[in-house]
Amino acid sequence: MILTPSPELSVVVPTFNERENIQELVHRLAETLQAIRWEVIxxxxxxPDGTAALVRSIAQRDPRVRIIHRIGRRGLSTACVEGMLASSAPFLAVMDADLQHDERILPAMLRAVKDDGYDIAVGSRYVAGG
Ligand SMILES: Nc1nc2c(ncn2[C@@H]2O[C@H](COP(=O)(O)OP(=O)(O)O)[C@@H](O)[C@H]2O)c(=O)[nH]1
Ligand SMILES: [Mg+2]
Structure with a gap:
């Protein structure tokens, strides 16, 4: 049996009406995470804008892309927690779908927790190298 290695990093992205940003975000993650086994949840x-249907159609072509479609629910933090709980990856990231967060710092954030022994890494405009 040939097993496909599972992702090392799950990027959890809560969404509400982000249809227009999804494809670009997946493209940017694929660019920046080339050296990492990753998935996006x-x-x-x-x-209402059909974000989930679009994600599902991208996921049909790309197994790195997953969707949790919640019905009758709202809430940014519970969405993040449920995404994290749906992952079996040893490392988790959370980011916005609206392209406000710079995905290019994800490899450095992963290094901080994976190699430098930190429990958590936070991206910030307000610290050097943030
Ligand atoms: N699943 C889910 N995602 C949400 C909800 N509210 C906001 N989001 C998403 O959470 C992320 C952060 O929201 P955003 O409006 O960008 O917050 P801001 O950057 O702090 O202004 C975005 O990707 C939103 O689409 C919600 O109720 N449920
Ligand atoms: Mg935002």
């Missing part, structure tokens, strides 16, 4: 609260 979108957690969508049944957005």
């Amino acid at each position: 979108f957690v969508d609260d049944d957005s």
Whole structure:
């Protein structure tokens, strides 16, 4: 039996009406995480703009892309927690879907927790190298 190695990093992305940003975000993650086994878990609260349907169609072509589609639910933090709980990866990241967060710092954040022994890494505009 040939097993496909599972992801080392799950990027959890809560979404509400982010349809127009999904494809670009997946593209940017694929670019920046080339050296890492990764997946992205979108957690969508049944957005009226059809975000979940779009994610599902991308996921049909790309197994690194997953969707948790929540019905009758709202809430950014519970969406993040449920995405994290749906992952079996040893490392987790959470980011916005709206392209406000710089995905290019994800490899450095992963290194901080994986190699430098930190429990958590936080991206910030307000610290050097943030
Ligand atoms: N699943 C889910 N995602 C949400 C909800 N509210 C906001 N989001 C998403 O959470 C992320 C952060 O929201 P955003 O409006 O960008 O917050 P801001 O950057 O702090 O202004 C975005 O990807 C939103 O689409 C919600 O109720 N449920
Ligand atoms: Mg935002």
